[in-house]
Amino acid sequence: MIQAVHLPESAEAVAVHSARGGWIMGGGTVVMPLVNSGAATRSELVSLRRAGLAGIEVRDGVARIGAAAPLSSVEEHPELAFLRPALRTIASPTIRNLATVGGNLFVEQPYGDLAVCLLALDATCEIAGPAGRRDVPVAEVLASGIAEGEFVTAVVTALPEPGTWYYHKAMRRKLNSASIVTVASVTRTADGVVTSTRIALGGVAPRPVRAVSAERLLRDRPLSPEVLTEAGEAARADTAPFDDAYASAWYRARVLPVHLRRAFAGR
């Protein structure tokens, strides 16, 4: 039973309620189903809706996205157009009007495609809490979470250079469908070979993961279908796939190389 809903008007005020055990709520798409079904484990909600954390700034090739920015506002931002294909398959437009960037970091797999993108981008999370503020790589937040009482206030990422962003998601339907395999990558090439690459995977482990084995294999090699398939097979070592209603662990592992290849080669 919810005893209070707080609507703090600054990050500092959010921190006060969060330190007292309030449950941080961005758009409510994760929290409210639990409230509605009586499964909420906390009695006070702290909404970020009026905390001034929903702004998006893009300056000098760096985007700072407020944690409470709805996914729809990222989708509509002209300078974040490279993220549109990823955002358009996250739930439905109606959910994206509520669901937030910060919340997406904490949803269970096989959801959280934006978190997969942010991992590939090597984004930084700005975190506030009882001990003050700190900046943490998104990889660390995804791998080990944040401390009790802490909350993410913003995500900061460099925009990928033109031609270096790759994204592909395998799913049951074309829209509003959870991930079977999600691949996001920032990969630079020169003279036909890979000079640097970060590849993040969703749908194939309990958390979004970096495909470090595939990254290692791709360096100094061309993005040819053969090399990509080899890299996709190597990437299985970086995953821990699971069974769910969308696909079996076996299937996810089986098709991972196909979709890693498609992310880069388009087929």
Next chain:
Amino acid sequence: MPSQIVSLVVNGEPREFIARPGVTLLAVLREALGLTAAKRGCAQGSCGTCTVLVDDRPAPACLIAVETVADCSVRTLEGVAVGGNLDEVQSSFVDNFATQCGFCTAGMIMVAEALLDRDPDPSEEDVAEAISGNVCRCTGYRPIMIAILDAARRRRGESVEGIEGTAPARPAEEAVSR
């Protein structure tokens, strides 16, 4: 924290009500304000039948703690008809047999209203994306998509003739109510 008085602007009119902490916008609309068009389906944001417009954007009312949208503008299906006349989307749903059991209809129409407000000439793909959060277990979606595309034409003042798969419809002039 005890129950508190919350204000909303619902279908253009300021409304006040007493809300206990964490009550959903959907529960307030249905139980405090008597506006029962938005339905309670899944209560987890998956079915879309509770969709209303909050500050002109469609969202599932079951996922919104009402305090968080205090003083916002909310539009429901009850606010769509003008002077007792069905609007283009509503009349198009009737004429194109886009309603069967009716449980999804309120949400489908609100999503369509938001879509046509933003884009008067949506493609079939745009319509499919707009309704992708709204489940219909009767129609197979085709009549709903036809109705929304037809409503767009009516709103633009174009003829409703010649839409493939469309049921016989009244001429656009009669169907348009504003």
